[in-house]
Ligand SMILES: Nc1ncnc2c1ncn2[C@@H]1O[C@H](COP(=O)(O)OP(=O)(O)OP(=O)(O)O)[C@@H](O)[C@H]1O
């Protein structure tokens with residue numbers, strides 16, 4: 001089975017594009033969803049996190065992801081620490097999902113993840129799709145989706161690897177600055193190339 005990466009900056013439209021591929025019949029492995037699953041109550045990752053950051057466990061035993069996110073966003077060394085707890089589990093789960101899809105007879109799947117290039121995961125993939133939008137569009141969509149202050153949205157964008165670095169690794173580029181219909185047409189073209197039999 002071919003596993004194709006899908007990446008891009010925050011709020012560039014990865015989930016939107018992933019949904020379009022899913023509508024065409026392409027199975028999608030969603031890294032954000034896996035990142036939530038690996039810290040659910042009862043997981044080894046949550047146990048480690050609660051030893052290190054006990055204040056971020058809510059009354060019902062779940063992780064306060066937003067508060068922990070703010071904490072580590074402000075401090076690179078705690079971010080690295082959190083990454084070292086969570087990241088191996090995300091990878092493990094991703095490989096499990098990929099093997100399940102393969103066993104189920106799928107010939108291609110999409111791995112939707114923001115940090116593919118940062119974490120050099122593209123080496124293990126059979127191609128990378130990068131979604132791109134001008135920074136002004138990215139900022140406007142991020143502010144409107146997450147109700148962030150302009151300044152906070154800017155800080156989030158600035159904390160990521162420059163899109164130019166991601167584009168260097170891209171086999172396919174999707175320009176998501178236009179209408180959803182324009183994006184869908186690009187998705188259909190790429191899908192025809194990845195999965196010509198469909
Ligand atoms: N072509 C488009 N036209 C208008 N709005 C769009 C378009 N594509 C995406 N959006 C909107 O922009 C916002 C960001 O899109 P989306 O959530 O797909 O990005 P993402 O890359 O998955 O973000 P994240 O990095 O947070 O996972 C959403 O509110 C989405 O509905």
Ligand SMILES: [Mg+2]
Nearest residue numbers: 014015016032
């Ligand atoms: Mg997303």
